[in-house]
Each structure stands twice: as C-alpha cells, then as structure tokens.
Amino acid sequence: MAAISREEVAHLARLSRLAVTEEELDRFAGQLDVILQAVTRVGEVAAADIPPTSHSVPLTNILREDVVAPGLERDEALAGAPDTADGHVRERATGQARYFRVPRILDEEA
Amino acid sequence: MGDVTRSTAAELGRRLAAKEVSAVEVAQAHLDRIAAVDERVHAFLHVDTDGALRAARAVDEARVRGDELGPLAGVPVAVKDVMTTRGVPTTAGSKILEGWRPPYDATLVSRMRDAGLVILGKTNMDEFAMGSSTEYSAYGPTFNPWDLARIPGGSGGGSAASVAAYEAPLAIGTDTGGSIRQPGAVTGTVGAKPTYGGTSRYGLIAFSSSLDTPGPCARTVEDAALLHAVIAGHDPRDSTSIPAPVPDVVGAGRHGATTGDLTGVKLGLVREFSGEGAEPGVSAAFREGVDALVKLGAEVVEVSCPHFEYALPAYYLIAPSECTSNLARFDGVRYGLRVGDDGSKSLEEVMSLTREAGFGPEVKRRIILGTYALSSGYYDAYYGQAQKVRTLISRDFATAFEQVDVLVSPTTPFVAFPFGSRTSDPYQMYLADLFTIPSNLYGGPAISVPCGLSEGLPVGFQIMAPTMADDRMYRVGAALESALPPLTPPPL
Numbered sequence: 001m002a003a004i005s006r007e008e009v010a011h012l013a014r015l016s017r018l019a020v021t022e023e024e025l026d027r028f029a030g031q032l033d034v035i036l037q038a039v040t041r042v043g044e045v046a047a048a049d050i051p052p053t054s055h056s057v058p059l060t061n062i063l064r065e066d067v068v069a070p071g072l073e074r075d076e077a078l079a080g081a082p083d084t085a086d087g088h089v090r091e092r093a094t095g096q097a098r099y100f101r102v103p104r105i106l107d108e109e110a
Numbered sequence: 111m112g113d114v115t116r117s118t119a120a121e122l123g124r125r126l127a128a129k130e131v132s133a134v135e136v137a138q139a140h141l142d143r144i145a146a147v148d149e150r151v152h153a154f155l156h157v158d159t160d161g162a163l164r165a166a167r168a169v170d171e172a173r174v175r176g177d178e179l180g181p182l183a184g185v186p187v188a189v190k191d192v193m194t195t196r197g198v199p200t201t202a203g204s205k206i207l208e209g210w211r212p213p214y215d216a217t218l219v220s221r222m223r224d225a226g227l228v229i230l231g232k233t234n235m236d237e238f239a240m241g242s243s244t245e246y247s248a249y250g251p252t253f254n255p256w257d258l259a260r261i262p263g264g265s266g267g268g269s270a271a272s273v274a275a276y277e278a279p280l281a282i283g284t285d286t287g288g289s290i291r292q293p294g295a296v297t298g299t300v301g302a303k304p305t306y307g308g309t310s311r312y313g314l315i316a317f318s319s320s321l322d323t324p325g326p327c328a329r330t331v332e333d334a335a336l337l338h339a340v341i342a343g344h345d346p347r348d349s350t351s352i353p354a355p356v357p358d359v360v361g362a363g364r365h366g367a368t369t370g371d372l373t374g375v376k377l378g379l380v381r382e383f384s385g386e387g388a389e390p391g392v393s394a395a396f397r398e399g400v401d402a403l404v405k406l407g408a409e410v411v412e413v414s415c416p417h418f419e420y421a422l423p424a425y426y427l428i429a430p431s432e433c434t435s436n437l438a439r440f441d442g443v444r445y446g447l448r449v450g451d452d453g454s455k456s457l458e459e460v461m462s463l464t465r466e467a468g469f470g471p472e473v474k475r476r477i478i479l480g481t482y483a484l485s486s487g488y489y490d491a492y493y494g495q496a497q498k499v500r501t502l503i504s505r506d507f508a509t510a511f512e513q514v515d516v517l518v519s520p521t522t523p524f525v526a527f528p529f530g531s532r533t534s535d536p537y538q539m540y541l542a543d544l545f546t547i548p549s550n551l552y553g554g555p556a557i558s559v560p561c562g563l564s565e566g567l568p569v570g571f572q573i574m575a576p577t578m579a580d581d582r583m584y585r586v587g588a589a590l591e592s593a594l595p596p597l598t599p600p601p602l
Binding site: 004008009012013014015016017018019020021024027028031032034035036038039040041042043044045047050051052053054055056057059062064072073076077079080081082083100102103104105 | 210211212213214306307320346349350352417420422423424426427434441442443444445446447448451453455456457458459460461462463465466469471474475477478479481482485491492494495496497498499500501502504535536537540551552553554577
C-alpha cells in the first residue's frame, strides 16, 4: 500500500506554496512514496523514553548589549528586491525606492 | 618559477612570504587555469576576476609595506555559492536567486579576506546544497576531473572539482549530510567537516540549520587545516557558534605528517557499517588505509553503533523538515525571482508561481516531504521520532569514544558514478551519504582523506572524531596521507 497518495501530495504542495504541475504530481507521488517507505524505519526504534535532540550543541538564549550598531542600509536591503515602490512625495524627490512592493494581499471582494 | 597552480597552499604561502612570487602572479595563474579548463569542468558559477586581482594587489602592497601577514595571505580560494559575498552574485545553485548580489559578506568570507586570502569566484553546487552529484544545480552539473562522464559528488562538487582540477588550491564547502566529504572522496581531494558550531553559519544560506557546517576543501591535510584555522572560531552573529578556543588543527596535522607515529591511537571500526553495501573496490582500498595506519602504530578496535543504521532515515526527516521552514523565505518579495505578478493575481498565487518556477525538482520534493513530516498527526511519528533517534546516534558516538580515539570508515559506499544513474530514484542518490550522515546528526568533526583508487577512481577514507576534537582527525588524516602514495588526477 502506498504511504502517500497523489491527493495528499497535491495538498502538501498547496501548503508549501508550490504551484506544481499535473506531471510533477504524478512523478513526486511515486518518488515520495519510495522515500517515505524508507524513512518510516525510524519507527522501528524503541525510543519512548528518549529525549529528542534538536541541536548537537546546547542552545541558550544569547542577548547582545543593547547598544546602537550599524545595520543594513535601506537602499542595500531594497537593492535585491524584485519590485519596489516610492513612498511619500518628499521621499520620491530623492529618487530612491523606499518600500518592498508586494502583490495584492486582500481579495477585491473582501 | 614552476607552475604555481600545482603548489599546495602551504607552499604558496611560504613562496609568497619569501617574495619569490607575487599574489597577483598567483591569482593570475589560477585565473588562467580556470580559463583553460573550466569550460570542461564547470566548477565555477561565477569567476570574480577583478575582485581577485584587486585583493591580490592589496596583499602585495601590504607585503611591501611590511605589514604582518598570515600564512595564507595571497593564496587563492574558491567559495561555494551558498556563502554570501558582498556585491558578488550568489545563487545557491538555484534559479530563484539568479542575479542576486548579497549586500553583506558571510563571517567566514570576511575572515578569509582579513587573512589575505584571494577569492577567485563562486563554485557550483546542487541547488540549496540538496544532492550528492551537482546534477541538481539549476545551472548544469560540474564534471569530475578524473572522468568527465562522472559526477564530482555533491552538494559541493564545484568546490571539490576546482581543487582537484588545480583551478584553486583551496575551497570552501558546506556539509549538512556529507556535502564536503563525499565530493572530496570522489575527486581524490581532502574535505573536512568541522565540529558543528565550530565554524560560523552567518551568511550561509540555510538548508538545515541544526546540521549545516562550513569547512575546508584542499589537496592536502595540512592545507585543509590551515584554512580551517582561518575560518573557525566563535562568531557572536551565529547563535549556535561555540564560544571556545579552536583546537590546534594545524599543529596536529603537522605532527601527524612529520612523525607519522600513531602509537597508542585507537581506531574504531563500526561493526554496523561492515555489512552496509560499500563496493568491493572501496572496501579493499579502505582496508589498505587501515593497514597503513596500523603500521604507524595504531590499534584497531571493533565498536558497535547499533543506531547508525537509522541515521539515513532520521536525516531524511530532519533535514527536509528544517528546509521547508528555511526555504519559506523565498517568497518573491525581498530578493530573487517573482513570477506571475500581472496585477490580477493574489500574493499567494504569485508566491506559488514564483516558487514553482524558481525551485528545481529535488528542492520541491524535500519541501513537500518536510511539510508532511511536520504536519499534525504525523509530527510525532516522523520528525519527533527522528529527533529521538538523533539522541540515540549521539549516544552511540559517546559510547564508542569511551573505547577509541576516532572512528574510521570509507567516506562513501561507491566511487564517482556516471551522470544520470541515480536521478530517477532519489533514494539511490541519498545512499551516497550513508557513512557521512551520522557525524552530522551527532555534531562531531569528520574528514575525508584520499586512500587509493578503485577501478581507476579515487576512494575516500573517513576519520570521525569527538565534538571539539577536530585536531585528532587532522593528526590521523595527515599520518595516513604521508603513508600513502599521492594521487594525481589525469591530465585535463
């Protein structure tokens, strides 16, 4: 029996924000099934009372001193963006992009 | 003056210090070599000719001024394209980052610049470091200098091939499940994964944050140690960076190479690995390596690591789970590609179209697999259970290191395979990392050192050491290297 169905793969792709094609769905479903059959073997290990390891080094929250330090300049942060937009008139006068421009977030009906 | 591209990094450093050769001459010789062979090898995604010559000139000027310079000042290095380099294109082997020029340097890139290393360019890799052959690079594969019809290993196949093809004496790789060591093994070069947290991840484009470890690629153990010493050490910008002194890897490597004495050193052979499908030629070469170490005084002890057989399954749950979270940042807003934004589509549609167009098949498979392993209802059985298995694997290492100083194994079960032979069944590709993955899950250091040939192709010998005992693997690795005849790749 397959560990994962084509419908499940389609659902997971949607959750992952991947607009996969029908052909990819067919291919991935078969391949992921093989992979899942193999990785399911972790379940053979009796580990009920074993603590999980998330990192090999002990993690503690490290806070730096609360002092002003130089960060990334706004223009540098925006330089790699696929789309940017100008802001207010006064900022536009400098000729520099000021914001990340994103596609429509709300539906028109909303 | 001889061909400087054939020199080791250590030797180049000495000749540069003695002013027998200038950093500009050394950089130019390597750039010429790249121009001559990289059309066939395709180790580089970007060659930074101007930046390299500028950095080399700065080193020469500093030398004339009489500035104090490190042992690698003026020595060229190639950098895996997953490390950010300010103003220099960085793609992680993916179309989703095509054309991106990072606004900052990774910590280890800054450290190399400060040490006077000359960055030649960025090397090819499987997309987002997911793969064992470079066949999953969005920009086409790298070709193994030993046989251009075969894979150079992965994900850091470009870095390993650049070193094997004498395009660079040193390179930077990153190792999440074997991506430094396995390419080292199949290209006849040295590849070292430091202790997790021993080298900074700041500026390393994340794949699996609890496993990703940058490290050196070189043609000799001493060269790998010299680069290791430059890039290692605590970085306040990485929350998992270990705030402890770096072990004396250079001293340990030199000690191993000069004395060659391993009296009192105990090598652990993992019983569970002996039955696990290494090719006969690989096993034979490995056994010759063990024999060579025994002649140097080492003692062999068989140890049991009963959970190692679950390392590969645990890894292929943990790494995809972390990648699905890390790769969520590629949303078509802040950097890289955006597809389908025609004013009529919603953010979610644009995001899905962007990621569909920007990611290759292996990345998509792992994102979907990780999403599955983290879903409610499956989390405990998959991701949670894999983390518990990770604990048991670490305990296996701890128990083994009570009996022995290092563990040894072949680096990879098979020599370089022909292109296309493992892409149709992704799990066959995953098997390339069978012997390398345990050290990633545990966090300890491991190195691959060349140990002869099988069917005319290089075999790697892996030495695994306890956490923060990186010096130990360099000592044993250098002793092995000095006991075996050196490899020379076929002419290109």
